[in-house]
Amino acid sequence: MIAIIDYGIGNLKSVHNAVSFISPQTKSIVTSDPDIVSKADKVIFPGQGAMPDCILQLNKRGLKGAVIEAAKEKPFLGICLGLQMLFETSEEGDVEGFGLLPGAVKRFQLNKNERIKIPHMGWNKVHLSTSHPLWNKIDSDSRFYFVHSFYAEVANKNLVMATSTHGEEFTCAIAKDNVFAVQFHPEKSSKLGLQLLKNFISWNI
């Protein structure tokens, strides 16, 4: 069973819809129950909205501990804010994340030389840094759908699985042991996004 963490913000149904579409036999539950998260075989942690709100809502539902435990021991896929939450600190509201990975979350800066828009919204190229089971059947420089204003600056470059460019290059996918996390939205990235979710469903550690 795959638990999809629900902390009350954003469109979580789309992740559930995508998992059901590609693998009807896989049981997936959108949940804010820590017990279900603990019992799940795999966990998807999608995120939207602002990091301070996410922390507040996780605490309110008593979910923070269960999510951190899951990220330490079972196949775990973080999406968007679900990637950013894994790091130590964030400029967004000056809050602390889970602190599971070394690095800080920063906001895109408007750049005088190149016009960029914030949020970074739309289909951008994802440049693969290294091979990984979750990149199975996905070519480097394919486009995925992004929508975010913050990104993780990763202190340990060995964790970087892919980069993208919005004004400047930034890390858009990371992995460590049982954790894989992406800044883009696979559930909104058409065929290749579904391929990544398929790869997660069949990922054995």
Add this chain to the structure above:
Amino acid sequence: MSVARRIIPCLDVNDGRVVKGVNFIALKDAGDPVEIAKRYNEEGADELTFLDITASSDNRGLLFDIVEKVAKQIFIPLTVGGGVRSCEDIRNLLNAGADKVGINTSAILNPDLVAESTSRFGSQAIVVAIDAKKVDDHWEVFTHGGRKASGIDAVSWAQKMAELGAGELLITSMDRDGTKKGFDNILMKIISDIVEVPIIASGGVGNLQHLVDGVKDGGADAVLAASIFHYGEFTIKEAKQYMIENNIEIRL
């Protein structure tokens, strides 16, 4: 290398059916929103927008079924707008599977709705739609489908909406809408330069060059069109090919 400009077909939905002719060959049911959405997705649409123009509130619920069905089969961003009045309306649409909800007239009547909804659901979920018409030497915001002048300056309104947290602005020129003369790129450019958030240009597309102009002259991050796609004049694929030939970054 950077983020691709987006092409967004817009579907007007009335009483649960897509209106305006949809000219797809081999489409079993030309008015079925789900089938049309699927086709646009296959052609490479970067997002889909559903605009509910249902007059009677009795039939508004039909839109939720459509969004739900589309969201189960199509995995690109879905924006839904039309008649959105409250945070409750927004939540219901997000729960049905919309990724973004468009607010238009309600933002004018109640600007707090923008601030409240963006803080509750995140900026990424809220698109503020602005219908603008040129009045003397400036542009004014019009409401109720372009029938009512609000007296508000469109450029400063765009700025205010971005400041209140809108994740994106959909700018429709009421002077150009339906004319097939192209976007009002002067207006687009002024707003695009002044706000940090992406803008979607809308109103007036009659050919593929208009899409290119919207990006190059208007500075639009995304271009929205209805009739050129619905009436089968051009496919999304052709539009994308044309934009690539004009050196615009596009997702194929």
